[in-house]
Amino acid sequence: MEFAFTEREEMLRKAVREFAESEIPPKMEKMEETGEFPVELMKPMAQVGITGIITPPEFGGVGMGYLARNIVLEELGRVCAAFPMSMQVHHMACAALSDFGTDEQKKKYLPPLAAGETFGTVGVTDPAGGSDVIGMKCTAELKGDTYIINGRKCFITNSHLSDFWIMVAKTGEGAKGLSAFIIDKGTPGAKLGRKENKFGLRGANTGEWVFDNCEVPKKNLLGAEGQGLTVGLKTISETGRTGMAAVGLGILQAVYEEAAKFANERVLYGKPIATLQAIQFHMAEIYTQLDICRLLNYRVNWMKDQNMRCDTETSMAKYYTCNAAVEAAKKAIEIHGSYGIMREYAIQRLFRDAMVTVPAGGTAEIAKAGIGRTALAPFKK
Numbered sequence: 605m606e607f608a609f610t611e612r613e614e615m616l617r618k619a620v621r622e623f624a625e626s627e628i629p630p631k632m633e634k635m636e637e638t639g640e641f642p643v644e645l646m647k648p649m650a651q652v653g654i655t656g657i658i659t660p661p662e663f664g665g666v667g668m669g670y671l672a673r674n675i676v677l678e679e680l681g682r683v684c685a686a687f688p689m690s691m692q693v694h695h696m697a698c699a700a701l702s703d704f705g706t707d708e709q710k711k712k713y714l715p716p717l718a719a720g721e722t723f724g725t726v727g728v729t730d731p732a733g734g735s736d737v738i739g740m741k742c743t744a745e746l747k748g749d750t751y752i753i754n755g756r757k758c759f760i761t762n763s764h765l766s767d768f769w770i771m772v773a774k775t776g777e778g779a780k781g782l783s784a785f786i787i788d789k790g791t792p793g794a795k796l797g798r799k800e801n802k803f804g805l806r807g808a809n810t811g812e813w814v815f816d817n818c819e820v821p822k823k824n825l826l827g828a829e830g831q832g833l834t835v836g837l838k839t840i841s842e843t844g845r846t847g848m849a850a851v852g853l854g855i856l857q858a859v860y861e862e863a864a865k866f867a868n869e870r871v872l873y874g875k876p877i878a879t880l881q882a883i884q885f886h887m888a889e890i891y892t893q894l895d896i897c898r899l900l901n902y903r904v905n906w907m908k909d910q911n912m913r914c915d916t917e918t919s920m921a922k923y924y925t926c927n928a929a930v931e932a933a934k935k936a937i938e939i940h941g942s943y944g945i946m947r948e949y950a951i952q953r954l955f956r957d958a959m960v961t962v963p964a965g966g967t968a969e970i971a972k973a974g975i976g977r978t979a980l981a982p983f984k985k
């Protein structure tokens with residue numbers, strides 16, 4: 605068993621850290637205030653390899669895979685979690701196109717995604733079907749060579765930023781009754797709905813799409829008709845959940861750093877509070893959780909890079925890391941005393957950001973339901 609990164613991966617981490625530490629902080633106050641993502645950083649991110657990290661080189665990407673992607677997302681999240689949130693969904697679109705797109709679709713959509721010229725976005729959730737994906741109400745009815753799409757998609761990351769949308773709609777009943785589509789922005793009947801005003805991950809754009817007799821040519825199916833559940837679930841599970849886990853990991857690293865700095869700076873009884881055993885115990889818990897989560901994350905991404913089946917490991921990494929980030933942030937706020945709830949201190953933002961990672965990409969209950977089935981299977985009578 606080897607725990608070392610390659611030289612190329614170490615260089616990537618260094619480059620992303622330098623980018624994140626220099627380019628992101630000047631943007632953060634405005635992002636918090638307005639909820640807008642700084643789109644002008646997309647091309648600089650492309651130059652570092654962030655936007656095309658999992659896209660094959662033949663389509664303009666870096667093709668370094670999922671462990672490298674984890675490094676990218678973790679390093680961005682250490683500085684501002686809205687960045688890896690936006691980028692991880694961007695990568696979901698890249699993965700869906702790479703896995704299910706025709707050659708023509710890959711050639712059209714993947715290079716601009718890798719170059720940071722547009723945002724990737726994938727809309728599966730609709731108001732009627734959150735965790736219950738098959739319960740969605742958004743429909744696509746085939747008339748001649750055109751699908752007519754009606755309904756809404758909600759809570760979609762990068763919803764208002766992209767030039768094309770990947771979405772899933774009902775073309776029939778049950779598990780085989782869903783299909784995925786690519787919809788170019790500006791297609792008549794495809795409209796932007798509300799932009800959400802979230803309390804955390806504020807700079808990541810989340811919003812709604814409305815389809816009102818939207819006419820989409822048959823050639824815009826992504827995968828075959830009836831394959832939408834597979835497109836959606838594979839993309840959410842393998843790319844979305846590993847992505848959200850990495851967002852949680854970046855937040856956890858930031859929480860650790862903020863708590864350790866504060867504990868060493870805050871002086872009480874003539875000494876830093878870091879000398880108090882109670883504070884050391886809090887720090888020990890945060891530090892251990894960080895290590896557990898890092899191991900869970902690196903393992904699952906390594907498995908994905910080896911083409912191993914890893915849906916249970918993905919669910920474990922996602923729910924455990926996002927919950928650990930919330931719990932660590934709460935503990936770190938306690939370490940800060942009343943300073944922890946003041947806007948000037950980063951720790952309150954980290955807590956808000958961590959909370960938003962919990963439902964995104966699938967709730968803890970949904971993750972645990974799958975993990976529980978795997979845990980029980982070997983002893984099933």
Ligand SMILES: Cc1cc2nc3c(=O)[nH]c(=O)nc-3n(C[C@H](O)[C@H](O)[C@H](O)COP(=O)(O)OP(=O)(O)OC[C@H]3O[C@@H](n4cnc5c(N)ncnc54)[C@H](O)[C@@H]3O)c2cc1C
Binds near residue numbers: 733
């Ligand atoms: C910041 C953010 C970004 C997002 N980005 C995207 C995106 O880009 N694309 C996209 O398609 N979606 C996106 N989502 C939507 C997200 O995937 C859904 O919110 C999530 O799947 C949960 O659906 P829901 O909110 O409708 O909750 P519901 O499904 O209504 O769940 C409500 C509660 O019931 C529980 N529950 C539901 N079913 C079960 C069950 N079988 N067993 C036990 N408990 C259950 C849930 O765990 C939860 O506690 C995003 C969400 C957020 C917050």
